[in-house]
Amino acid sequence: MAEITTKMVVELREKTGAGMGDCKKALQEANGDFQLAIEILRKKGAASAEKRAGREAKEGIIATAVSPDYKIGVIVEVNCETDFVARNENFVNYAELVANTLLNNEVSTVEELLSCKVNGETLQDKHNEILAKFQENIRIRRIARIKTNGYISHYVHAGSKLGVLVVYDFDKPVELDEDSKSSLRDIAMQVAAMNPMFIEKTSVPEEVIQKEIEIYKEQAINEGKKPEIAEKIAQGRLSKFFIEQCLLEQTFIKDGNLSVRDVITKVENTLGCKIKILQFVRYYLGEVE
Numbered sequence: 001m002a003e004i005t006t007k008m009v010v011e012l013r014e015k016t017g018a019g020m021g022d023c024k025k026a027l028q029e030a031n032g033d034f035q036l037a038i039e040i041l042r043k044k045g046a047a048s049a050e051k052r053a054g055r056e057a058k059e060g061i062i063a064t065a066v067s068p069d070y071k072i073g074v075i076v077e078v079n080c081e082t083d084f085v086a087r088n089e090n091f092v093n094y095a096e097l098v099a100n101t102l103l104n105n106e107v108s109t110v111e112e113l114l115s116c117k118v119n120g121e122t123l124q125d126k127h128n129e130i131l132a133k134f135q136e137n138i139r140i141r142r143i144a145r146i147k148t149n150g151y152i153s154h155y156v157h158a159g160s161k162l163g164v165l166v167v168y169d170f171d172k173p174v175e176l177d178e179d180s181k182s183s184l185r186d187i188a189m190q191v192a193a194m195n196p197m198f199i200e201k202t203s204v205p206e207e208v209i210q211k212e213i214e215i216y217k218e219q220a221i222n223e224g225k226k227p228e229i230a231e232k233i234a235q236g237r238l239s240k241f242f243i244e245q246c247l248l249e250q251t252f253i254k255d256g257n258l259s260v261r262d263v264i265t266k267v268e269n270t271l272g273c274k275i276k277i278l279q280f281v282r283y284y285l286g287e288v289e
Contacts, residue, residue, distance in 0.1 A: 144165070165188070168278065169277075183263055199246065216230075
């Protein structure tokens with residue numbers, strides 16, 4: 001049996017983040033083989049994860065990443081049990097690794113993502129490492145990867161509990177200046193802050209419109225209004241619904257004198273092209289989908 005020194009235990013702890021006792025046991029089991037000890041800790045992390053899987057993991061962070069040409073964007077939610085772990089540098093780095101691995105690999109499920117290679121290892125190996133560091137239920141809850149011929153802006157709110165991707169399309173090739181990039185990022189911030197349901201009025205399904213009108217008419221009648229008056233009130237409230245729930249109709253959060261559509265128009269005039277918002281993805285930590 002090889003001699004297990006305190007220096008070896010400390011070095012393994014620094015490498016893996018596991019407890020001193022666990023590191024010593026792993027080195028003893030590996031007969032002093034450092035790499036084998038790392039594998040043992042990983043396996044123990046994966047095994048103990050099964051026991052933790054039933055525990056609630058409602059904390060964590062949202063991470064985003066975009067490619068250098070802004071044509072691929074990803075967003076991920078990685079959960080843990082406590083805010084203490086969510087704020088730990090090792091956990092934050094792991095979440096960013098998850099996002100960057102998704103950015104560099106064309107996969108659509110968490111299972112496919114975990115099988116991707118990262119510096120000669122799989123992301124599953126890295127996941128097992130983070131499990132070995134923390135005695136919590138840690139999981140990749142959901143992922144989204146978008147590829148476009150246009151442009152993707154992204155935004156993560158302070159605290160990393162909320163993140164957004166916005167996908168834009170241009171009617172001709174353009175070179176974006178920094179001010180235009182900043183404006184398009186501001187729209188991602190708008191999505192984060194105001195949580196719109198739709199992009200614009202024309203994208204609201206007819207059944208949603210009719211349901212809103214029905215609700216508003218019933219409210220007006222319950223307030224004592226005559227049916228013909230209730231109809232007018234309903235139409236007025238529908239206009240307010242569009243302003244509140246359609247991104248392009250919303251009041252711009254950074255300048256109350258502008259709508260988001262006005263911001264898009266200013267960028268169009270700068271770039272000399274037409275811009276269309278194709279979609280947005282908004283992740284809020286722990287929300288029910």
